[in-house]
Amino acid sequence: MTNFLAETIGTMILIIFGGGVVGGVVLEKSKAQSSGWIVIALAWGLGVAFAIYAVGSFSGAHINPAVTISLAAAEKLAWSEVPSYITGQLLGAFIGAVVVWLHYLPHWNKTENKDVKLAVFSTGPAIRSKWGNLLSEMIGTFMLMLCLMTIGANEFSKGLNPLIVGFLIVAIGMSLGGTTGYAINPARDLGPRIAHFLLPIKGKGSSDWSYGWIPVIGPILGGVYGTLFYVTFFEQKESSLFWITTIAVVVVIALAVRDQYSKK
Numbered sequence: 001m002t003n004f005l006a007e008t009i010g011t012m013i014l015i016i017f018g019g020g021v022v023g024g025v026v027l028e029k030s031k032a033q034s035s036g037w038i039v040i041a042l043a044w045g046l047g048v049a050f051a052i053y054a055v056g057s058f059s060g061a062h063i064n065p066a067v068t069i070s071l072a073a074a075e076k077l078a079w080s081e082v083p084s085y086i087t088g089q090l091l092g093a094f095i096g097a098v099v100v101w102l103h104y105l106p107h108w109n110k111t112e113n114k115d116v117k118l119a120v121f122s123t124g125p126a127i128r129s130k131w132g133n134l135l136s137e138m139i140g141t142f143m144l145m146l147c148l149m150t151i152g153a154n155e156f157s158k159g160l161n162p163l164i165v166g167f168l169i170v171a172i173g174m175s176l177g178g179t180t181g182y183a184i185n186p187a188r189d190l191g192p193r194i195a196h197f198l199l200p201i202k203g204k205g206s207s208d209w210s211y212g213w214i215p216v217i218g219p220i221l222g223g224v225y226g227t228l229f230y231v232t233f234f235e236q237k238e239s240s241l242f243w244i245t246t247i248a249v250v251v252v253i254a255l256a257v258r259d260q261y262s263k264k
Contacts, residue, residue: 001055001058001059002058002084003058003059003081003084003085003088004084004085004087004088005058005088006055006058006059006061006088007055007059007061007062007063007084007085007088007089007092008088008089008091008092008095009054009055009092010051010052010054010055010056010059010061010063010092011051011063011064011088011089011090011091011092011093011096011187011188011191012092012093012095012096012099013047013050013051013054013092013096014047014048014051014063014092014093014096014188015047015092015093015095015096015097015099015100015188015191015192016047016096016099016100017043017044017046017047017050017051018043018044018047018096018188019096019097019100019120019121019192020043020100020103021039021040021043021044021047022040022119022120023100023103023104023107023120024039025039025040026111026116026119026120027104027107027108027110027111027116027117027120028107028110028111028112029106029107029110030104030107037173037174037177037178038174040173041169041170041173041174041177042170044169044170044173045166045167045168045169045170045173046166047166048063048162048165048166048169049162049163049165049166050162050166051063052161052162052165052166053159053162056161056162059085059088061162062085062089063089063092063185063187064089064184064185064186064187064188064219064223065085065086065089065090065185065186065187065219065220066141066144066145066184066185066186066219066220066222066223066224067144067145067148067223068081068082068085068086068089069082069086069220069223069224070145070220070223070224070226070227070228071227073224073227073228073241074224074227074228074230074231076227086187089187089191090187090190090191091191092187092191093187093188093190093191093192094191094192094194094195096191096192097121097191097192097195097196098195098199100120100121100192101195101199101201104120108201108202108204109202112203114203114204114205114206115205117196117201117203117204117205118196118204118205118206118207118208119181120192121192121193121195121196122183122189122190122192122193122196122207122208122212122215123180123181123182123183123189123215124180124181124208124211125179125180125181125211125214126178126179126180126181127179128211129256129259129260130214130259131252131255131256131258131259132179132256132259132260133179133180133211133214133218134214134217134218134252134256135218135252135253135256136176136179136180136218137180137182137183137184137214137215137217137218137219137222138218138219138221138222138225138249138252139176139222140172140176140177140180140182140183140184140219140222141184141185141218141219141220141221141222141223141226142222142223142225142226142229143172143176143226144168144169144172144184144222144223144226145222145223145224145225145226145227145230146226146227146229146230147168148165148168149226149227149230149231149234150230150234151164151165151168153234172184180214180215183215183218183219184219184222184223185215185219186215186216186219186220188215189212189215189216190212190215190216193207193208193209193212194207221245221248221249221252222249224241224245225242225245225246225248225249228241228242228245229242
């Protein structure tokens, strides 16, 4: 299996489980309606674990452009492999979102809230604040990559590693997900957002493209910084890119703090 096909299938699995649980929790007449955030966080974590079980032996199951770009930035993956990984991830996320749409076909007409329909496909902020939302996505993906690197440095019983990564996703969702819905994955948000835009969903409303750049840029910047942080302090390999990324992170922090303190 090629890296492209593996990432397509793995990301599709992720979105079917992840988008599927959101649909079950928020769409009208679903038997899982209102079952809550814990259910969503747990299913996303399990979705990641099963995606890794499915294709981890073929491509490493990045299933996330932020992971792919971060590993390339840390010279742990050839840049020449990045396009096939990311293309597969975006395609898989789109296909997974279409499957979720098909699965809940009778429920779209029963659900009137446009924001709820969009939430099945993509993330959105609890409080809209451009720089604050960007910072939240950066922090979530920083923790994702930092912890993924530390998990990789440890030995587990054969076959247990994907579950450990799944638990990491659950922990991020429960601890840091309440601000933006924790995309922490550009493909997870962008692929389904495109599906929402294209699919014939009655009364679906806007796909909120004005927000759509945040769950793309935030995870990439945070993921790269988390990986380079690990390489710099755990592996003791310093690079100029780490300090450049540090400056970018400080700028975003300053802008986020400024926005909050400038509001009346």
